[in-house]
Amino acid sequence: MKFPIKAVAASIGLAVLASAASAESxxxxxxxxxxxxxxxxxxxxxxxxxxxxxxxxxxxxxxxxxxxxxxxxxxxxxxxxxxxxxxxxxxxxxxxxxxxxxxxxxxxxxxxxxWAPMHFFIKKSLAEEYGIDSIDDLATSGAAIRVANNNAGNIVANITTFMLEEAGYDEATIESNGGVLVRGGSSQQADLIADGRTDMVINGIFIGHSSFRKVDEGNDVVLLSVPENIIAATNERFGTGTFTIPADSYKNQTEDVVTLALxxxxxxxxxxxxxxxxxxxxxxxxxxxxxxxxxxxxxxxxxxxxxxxxxxxxxxxxxxxxxxxxxxx
Structure with missing residues (x-):
């Protein structure tokens, strides 16, 4: 059977186009x-x-x-x-x-x-003076703490605010205890605590990230634990996951710390x-x-x-x- 030249050419053209489309980078x-x-x-x-x-x-x-x-x-x-x-x-x-x-x-x-876990670092002297081991100790401790949260509009700031509020430690409580809430990114927080302008820094960041390694190595700080009910409520709200920061990840951390991660x-x-x-x-x-x-x-x-x-x-x-x-x- 003979096929018209135009028909053959058209079919070849379509095949080439189809091949080019399927191979497009x-x-x-x-x-x-x-x-x-x-x-x-x-x-x-x-x-x-x-x-x-x-x-x-x-x-x-x-x-x-x-x-x-x-x-x-x-x-x-x-x-x-x-x-x-x-x-x-x-x-x-x-x-x-x-x-x-x-x-x-x-x-x-x-x-x-x-694996970007929430870290809650606080000066060791404050933690020991007021018996603060967990974030749910913050509100009842009565300690005047300068707390650094992430910048507004950052998801870590939203999560931090939610977790602190679940622990009964909202901004009004921070201020009623004589403290203050300040804001800054990870590198800014490291500078704030190094310069003595804050007592507590919080971020969702990789273990050993340079900014929090600076916090750990340049200051006498401890890592606070997070209660299971607060982890569960945060995971439900934000889709985060439970995460364990292994013991000895930081210099004053002798035990695993269970938290949550983004x-x-x-x-x-x-x-x-x-x-x-x-x-x-x-x-x-x-x-x-x-x-x-x-x-x-x-x-x-x-x-x-x-x-x-x-x-x-x-x-x-x-x-x-x-x-x-x-x-x-």
């Missing part, structure tokens, strides 16, 4: 946070993981105001991917502050880490093409050492952790990739 923007922080390093690692499979693939890191901002960008379809803490995502899904309404188009690519993941929206999500997730899982290598704090990242999140549905392409790799059923 990943080219996405990942919205992160601080341009010099860990999330920027993760962006570089993800870009390297993509390039390991396709040198033409590109993941461009975009510095933003952080997880809340990234969720907002995804909700308005103004970025391809975003980094966000699980606690921020939980608030977005519920439409709680700072969101005006639920964000309903979010999907997961994968977990990056779940996690962070790469997320997207439901407009990301399925094939893009598939290639991206497959590259991340298959070349995970590219991400593990960006910082010593990322050594615990595994393909199994990558797929362990339960906060969001996986992007269909990512889900397909993980099923092919045997990481999801």
């Amino acid at each position: 990943v080219n996405v923007t990942l919205s992160g946070g601080n341009p010099s922080g860990l999330w920027s390093l993760l962006g570089a690692g993800i870009d390297r993981a993509v390039k390991a499979d396709d040198p033409s693939g590109v993941v461009t890191y975009q510095a933003t105001g952080g997880g809340f901002a990234n969720i907002g960008l995804l909700g308005r379809e103004r970025t391809d991917l975003g980094m966000a803490h699980d606690a921020e995502i939980k608030l977005a899904l519920a439409g709680d502050e700072p969101f005006d309404a639920p964000i309903e188009n979010l999907q997961a690519i994968g977990y990056m880490y779940n 996690g962070a993941m790469v997320i997207t929206s439901d407009v990301l093409p399925e094939e893009t999500g598939y290639m991206l997730a497959k590259s991340i899982a298959s070349n995970i050492d590219e991400i593990r290598g960006v910082h010593k704090a990322m050594q615990a990242l595994t393909p199994e952790l990558l797929t362990s999140q339960t906060t969001l549905p996986f992007h269909p392409g990512a889900e397909r990739a993980y099923k092919e790799l045997g990481l999801l059923k």
